[in-house]
Amino acid sequence: xxxxxxxxxxxxxxxxxxxxxxxxxxxxxxxxxxxxxxxxxxxxxxxxxxxxxxxxxxxxxxxxxxxxxxxxxxxxxxxxxxxxxxxxxxxxxxxxxxxxxxxxxxxxxxxx
Amino acid sequence: xxxxxxxxxxxxxxxxxxxxxxxxxxxxxxxxxxxxxxxxxxxxxxxxxxxxxxxxxxxxxxxxxxxxxxxxxxxxxxxxxxxxxxxxxxxxxxxxxxxxxxxxxxxxxxxxxxx
Numbered sequence: 001x002x003x004x005x006x007x008x009x010x011x012x013x014x015x016x017x018x019x020x021x022x023x024x025x026x027x028x029x030x031x032x033x034x035x036x037x038x039x040x041x042x043x044x045x046x047x048x049x050x051x052x053x054x055x056x057x058x059x060x061x062x063x064x065x066x067x068x069x070x071x072x073x074x075x076x077x078x079x080x081x082x083x084x085x086x087x088x089x090x091x092x093x094x095x096x097x098x099x100x101x102x103x104x105x106x107x108x109x110x111x112x
Numbered sequence: 113x114x115x116x117x118x119x120x121x122x123x124x125x126x127x128x129x130x131x132x133x134x135x136x137x138x139x140x141x142x143x144x145x146x147x148x149x150x151x152x153x154x155x156x157x158x159x160x161x162x163x164x165x166x167x168x169x170x171x172x173x174x175x176x177x178x179x180x181x182x183x184x185x186x187x188x189x190x191x192x193x194x195x196x197x198x199x200x201x202x203x204x205x206x207x208x209x210x211x212x213x214x215x216x217x218x219x220x221x222x223x224x225x226x227x
């Protein structure tokens with residue numbers, strides 16, 4: 001199974017700051033169809049996860065452009081520019097290139 | 113409007129079988145895959161399995177021997193059955209649209225395994 005290593009496990013940032021979260025996979029996430037199925041999700045406290053980014057860098061519907069995703073092959077990054085209070089929660093990366101799909105261990109974002 | 117809603121018992125006894133239903137609306141099960149994902153209290157997300165649009169399935173290798181996912185297209189429902197439950201199966205269980213999409217999620221259903 002593909003192992004997703006997500007860092008850091010937690011972050012504490014002030015409103016308006018920028019942060020980055022890393023997700024590294026144990027094997028390439030490039031699918032045989034040429035696409036890379038790496039998503040980023042945000043789970044606000046007490047809520048279901050919601051998708052932020054799909055296929056590495058595509059913004060989900062209604063997601064503010066403060067969020068951006070970059071990366072390729074085995075190394076991926078989620079960046080949040082100008083953090084807002086509503087951004088607190090746990091961020092998850094998930095690969096859907098190889099079955100079984102696998103999640104990172106999550107990054108908890110706290111607001112200072 | 114796309115919606116998914118999980119339903120099922122909140123409490124299951126050890127060694128028993130868990131049966132959950134995901135009722136979807138706003139899309140067809142023949143057009144979108146549906147995945148099941150669970151989250152133990154205070155822990156991360158674990159992908160359990162998927163039912164593809166064609167009706168075939170794929171499972172987490174760690175759960176494969178205990179897990180079954182099926183559907184009723186006419187009722188827009190996806191079913192999860194998992195046997196031989198143990199306390200470590202206590203979790204919130206979610207269904208989500210897509211296999212690579214994960215664009216819509218249900219509210220989740222908390223399942224406690226306890227005698």
